[in-house]
Amino acid sequence: MQPLPDAEQLLASLVGQIRPLLDAGAALVGIHSGGAWLAQRIRELHGANIDLGMLDISFYRDDFSRIGLHPQTKPSSIPFDVEGRHIILVDDVLYTGRTIRAAMNELFDYGRPARITLAVLVDRGGRELPVEAQVVGAKLPLAAGQNLQLTRDDSGKLLLKLHEAA
Amino acid sequence: MSSNPQLNKNGKLKHLLSIEGLPADILRQILDTAESFVGMAQREVKKVPLLRGKTVCNIFFESSTRTRTTFEIAAKRLSADVITLNVSTSSQAKGETILDTVDNLIAMHADMFVVRHSQSGAAHFIARHVEPHIHVINAGDGRHAHPTQGLLDMFTIRRYKPDMHNLRVAVVGDILHSRVARSEIHALTTLGVPEVRVIAPKTLLPEDVERLGVQVYHDMRAGLKDVDVVMMLRLQNERMSGALLPSAQEYFKCYGLTPDKLALARPDAIVMHPGPMNRGVEIDSAVADGAQSVILPQVTYGIAVRMAVMSMLAGVAA
Numbered sequence: 239m240q241p242l243p244d245a246e247q248l249l250a251s252l253v254g255q256i257r258p259l260l261d262a263g264a265a266l267v268g269i270h271s272g273g274a275w276l277a278q279r280i281r282e283l284h285g286a287n288i289d290l291g292m293l294d295i296s297f298y299r300d301d302f303s304r305i306g307l308h309p310q311t312k313p314s315s316i317p318f319d320v321e322g323r324h325i326i327l328v329d330d331v332l333y334t335g336r337t338i339r340a341a342m343n344e345l346f347d348y349g350r351p352a353r354i355t356l357a358v359l360v361d362r363g364g365r366e367l368p369v370e371a372q373v374v375g376a377k378l379p380l381a382a383g384q385n386l387q388l389t390r391d392d393s394g395k396l397l398l399k400l401h402e403a404a
Numbered sequence: 405m406s407s408n409p410q411l412n413k414n415g416k417l418k419h420l421l422s423i424e425g426l427p428a429d430i431l432r433q434i435l436d437t438a439e440s441f442v443g444m445a446q447r448e449v450k451k452v453p454l455l456r457g458k459t460v461c462n463i464f465f466e467s468s469t470r471t472r473t474t475f476e477i478a479a480k481r482l483s484a485d486v487i488t489l490n491v492s493t494s495s496q497a498k499g500e501t502i503l504d505t506v507d508n509l510i511a512m513h514a515d516m517f518v519v520r521h522s523q524s525g526a527a528h529f530i531a532r533h534v535e536p537h538i539h540v541i542n543a544g545d546g547r548h549a550h551p552t553q554g555l556l557d558m559f560t561i562r563r564y565k566p567d568m569h570n571l572r573v574a575v576v577g578d579i580l581h582s583r584v585a586r587s588e589i590h591a592l593t594t595l596g597v598p599e600v601r602v603i604a605p606k607t608l609l610p611e612d613v614e615r616l617g618v619q620v621y622h623d624m625r626a627g628l629k630d631v632d633v634v635m636m637l638r639l640q641n642e643r644m645s646g647a648l649l650p651s652a653q654e655y656f657k658c659y660g661l662t663p664d665k666l667a668l669a670r671p672d673a674i675v676m677h678p679g680p681m682n683r684g685v686e687i688d689s690a691v692a693d694g695a696q697s698v699i700l701p702q703v704t705y706g707i708a709v710r711m712a713v714m715s716m717l718a719g720v721a722a
Contacts, residue, residue: 294440297452297715306416306719307454309433311440321448347449 245388245396248359248375249276253283255373256326256357264324264355265289269341270312272330272388275396276359280328289323291316298340320349326373330388332358335369360398362386409531416720419531419540420713422549423590431594435559437712442705444481454715455484461514462488463505464543465521470679470703471543471553475518478710482718487514506530510538516718517541524548524583539717547581552713553678554587556706558595560698561633563705564674569596574627574669575618576603577637577659577686580610584678585637593617603627605659607648624659628668636661636677639686652685662688666696674698 260266260280266288268277274292281288296311327341338356345351357373362380380386383403390396408425412418417430444450460479464472472488479486491505506517516539519527524546531540544550558568565571573592579585579602592600593616602613603621613620621627628634639655649655666675675687675697683689692699 296440297454302454302719306721307437307715311437313440313443315443343453347447347451349448 242386242398242400243360243376243378245359245398249279249396250283252276252328252357252359252373252375253280256280257284259324259326259355260284260286260288262324264326265291265318266326266328267291267293267316267341267345269327269329269337270294270314272359273328275388275390276330277328279394279396289318291318293341293344295337295340295344298344300336300340314344316345316348320345320351322350322352324353324355325351326355326357328357330359331386332356332361332369332371332374333364335365335367338369339367359388360386409528412720417713417716418720419527419542420551420717421527421531421540421542423551423554423587423594424549426594428594428596431555431558431591434555434709434712434716435562437716438555438559438705438708441481441708441711444708445704451481451483453483455479455482455718458484458515458718459513460484460486460516460518460714461509462486462518462543463491463509463520464489465491465502465519465523465526466544467492468520468544470706471520471550474703474706475541475543475552475710478707478714479516479518481707482711482714484516484714487512502526502530503533506533510534514538516714518543520544522546537721539720541713541717544583546583548583548586550583550587550678552706552710553584554591555713556702556709557588557635557676557678558591559705559709560676560702561674563701564698565632569598571597571633572599572601572631572670573597573633573635574601574603574621574631575635575637576624576627576661578608578639579604579613579637580608581640582637586616588635589616589618601627601631603659605649624665625668628665631669632673634661634666634669634673634675636675636681636687638678638680639682641682652682656685660684660686660688661691663690663694666691666694672696676702679703 266277268274281290293314294312296308356371358371359375361374361377385401387399389399410419410421462475476486518541520543526545527540527542575585600618601621602618603624677699681687
């Protein structure tokens with residue numbers, strides 16, 4: 239088993255890749271919860287005052303009728319006009335692509351973006367929808383039973399954790 | 405666990421019939437979920453696809469404007485198909501029983517019923533009758549319960565006074581006949597509000613009202629002293645004709661909320677009313693339209709709270 243990549247280093251790599259887009263006026267939208275942490279950190283590390291939003295995709299999930307509503311929903315918040323903007327959609331782990339599908343649906347209910355770029359910390363493979371990220375921290379192919387999660391400690395430091403299915 | 409008809413075997417909410425008997429964490433989950441729906445009104449598209457393909461039937465055996473309309477808007481914002489029946493003016497007048505009405509709607513593939521009825525227990529009765537995949541929401545039954553009103557009131561209080569464990573709340577008016585009062589009191593005590601007062605004349609209080617965990621006041625001025633929240637109730641005009649009350653003027657003098665009575669509450673106290681208001685009977689216009697009134701925000705929050713309830717129910721299996 240290879241060691242997991244360092245989340246903080248991957249984040250630094252994401253910031254480097256995204257910088258030109260932000261300088262050209264793109265806005266950041268993070269997907270709750272890991273993507274929202276990342277988007278927030280990207281904004282801090284970038285330094286300039288970038289528009290930042292957060293999406294909780296609970297109301298757009300495609301498995302609602304099977305598993306019901308997530309017990310802990312957070313309000314989505316996009317405090318700027320999406321219409322005509324370049325949006326960088328940020329998530330922690332890209333897997334089936336279903337979360338991104340839901341997030342794009344929700345984003346369009348705020349307005350029509352000029353362009354959406356997908357930035358993820360880790361692409362773990364296993365896509366079930368035709369979704370690809372343009373900005374990737376690391377590619378890390380994982381088996382179906384494995385669950386890769388981004389966590390955040392009290393000091394705000396990001397850390398990847400791998401859980402094996404029992 | 406499942407002796408409670410509102411919960412499924414995993415303790416999840418499958419019908420909303422009354423606040424009584426619901427654990428605090430379910431009430432909080434409804435309020436938290438409603439928080440996510442409040443901001444939606446600012447979006448370009450004020451809809452989410454959660455209930456796409458589902459049919460919600462509002463059956464109102466008793467008339468209502470606010471509750472019916474906000475349930476209708478809530479269901480539509482969740483992308484459900486909505487049918488509203490004012491049964492008092494149609495089938496029931498022709499002699500159809502409640503269950504026949506419901507069975508006909510199930511035959512039209514209804515997935516959720518929102519029921520208002522003048523008989524206490526009507527929503528329970530329908531919930532016992534329907535197939536396990538169908539959900540029932542009580543939108544007011546007789547004197548018994550009006551749970552979504554109780555919840556939207558809690559949501560409103562929490563928005564203005566976030567620390568519910570440190571509040572003094574007064575419920576004022578016709579407690580005896582009020583399903584709203586009953587739902588409010590159960591919600592307040594379940595959510596840990598330490599001091600709930602009821603203020604009413606003896607003739608408008610149920611005999612065993614203390615058993616609900618409230619303090620009783622007959623003098624409104626004493627009861628309003630230092631409260632954070634004043635929840636007014638509607639005085640139903642039909643009560644005036646009986647022996648319960650002398651006259652509307654007399655009632656207003658003793659139990660109407662006027663600016664000078666409100667001045668006894670805390671200076672930042674909020675004033676609530678479930679509507680429709682009888683101005684000059686239970687509430688003075690200067691208060692109803694004043695800076696401390698949150699009566700219209702209650703209506704707005706009612707949509708978000710009803711969306712939260714419907715979306716939680718719709719995702720729960722039998």
